[in-house]
Amino acid sequence: MSRDEKVLIEKNIELSGEFSRYIIDHPEMDETIPSDAEIVFLPEFDAELKQFNLGLAKDIESAGKRVVYVRIEKLRPKVLSRIEGVNVEIQEAGRPGG
Secondary structure, rough: OHHHHHHHHHOOOHHHHHHHHHHHHOOOHHHHOOOOEEEEEEEEEHHHHHHHHHHHHHHHHHOOOOOEEEEOOOOOOOOOOOOOOOOOOOOOOOOOOO
């Protein structure tokens, strides 16, 4: 596997996680996807990944499997934490806290 393929696969893993969170927030969407289908993401914001995934879909379809295409317009910026205003206090050993 080339480095480029590895990067594209990692992007698909990230999209899969994001789509799972989307499904949790929009459970009605889950009902529209057949259980026997393979999901293929078509990110409109990443032409290289979209082309890579179209190739994967072609392989899946040629194997006789059902494919559901999920077009994704964009991703919001990643938010790592919602915490604000953090103070860290280090208590030194043997000294009473304050």
